[in-house]
Amino acid sequence: MxxxxxxxxxxxxxxxxxxxxxxxxxxxxxxxxxxxxxxxxxxxxxxxxxxxxxxxxxxxxxxxxxxxxxxxxxxxxxxxxxxxxxxxxNGMMLPSHRKVARFVISKGHAVPINDNSMTQRQQLGMDKLPANVHKFPEALEQVKKLLESTGFVELIAEEDSK
Ligand code: SF4
Ligand code: SF4
Structure with missing residues (x-):
């Protein structure tokens, strides 16, 4: 190294x-x-x-x-x-960061939306869901494809298997 x-x-x-x-x-x-x-x-x-x-x-x-x-x-x-x-x-990553990485891979977002956030958005007169993969779940496959192309998915999978 x-x-x-x-x-x-x-x-x-x-x-x-x-x-x-x-x-x-x-x-x-x-x-x-x-x-x-x-x-x-x-x-x-x-x-x-x-x-x-x-x-x-x-x-x-x-x-x-x-x-x-x-x-x-x-x-x-x-x-x-x-x-x-x-x-x-080199495979050195904090467990908390790996957790966030898994969220990005599986949900297309580092911080998945929760009921509380959806309620607050509605109270502010906004759409319940923001204009990201939450609102357009079909875009998740594209996000995954992008992450795969960078080697990110493979990297996290390698770390998970250790
Ligand atoms: S501020 Fe920090 S990095 Fe910059 S010279 Fe001082 S000790 Fe070094
Ligand atoms: S937290 Fe801010 S001040 Fe501290 S090392 Fe990072 S950039 Fe520098």
Whole structure:
């Protein structure tokens, strides 16, 4: 497996100029409530530690605050997204994300609508169902076809069988 630092270099993200100032961590809203320490993630990737297996990789909400504030102009969030992509390619995914992935494959939507949402929509004078696969269930086959063409269905099936 390619080392994280090389991986990010290949993607065009240079993290080697990080001076470990901690500005990213200090302004991270997610880090206030989770164990996410953005500075540590960057440092782990620089030092080729096993960052792909780090659950904190998934705690980032991609708000981009850190990237906007980094004094070295490091594309922190884009690097995190790149690391996540590589993690998934290697079968590393949080159980909760796999659950959402299964919903997308089976329902064509990450968050299937429930009775409460349908009632609220009607109270607001809207159609009971939004104009997606809920309203047009025949489009589900097309969604599945698209997901299959990307290899996503196969990837999730492989993970489920482990
Ligand atoms: S803000 Fe930028 S330079 Fe500072 S620790 Fe974070 S990534 Fe490194
Ligand atoms: S983009 Fe992610 S790592 Fe950066 S500040 Fe927001 S939640 Fe934290």
């Amino acid at each position: 390619t080392k994280p630092s090389q991986l990010l270099e290949d993607m065009g993200f240079s993290i080697q100029t990080c001076m470990q100032c901690g500005t990213c961590t200090g302004g991270c809203p997610s880090g206030t409530y989770t164990s996410l320490n953005t500075r540590r993630i960057v440092q782990s990737a620089r030092r080729d530690k096993d960052v792909l297996n780090d659950d904190d990789l998934w705690m980032c909400t991609t708000c981009y605050t850190c990237q906007e504030r980094c004094p070295r102009g490091i594309q922190i969030v884009d690097a995190i997204l790149g690391l996540r992509t590589e993690a998934v390619r």
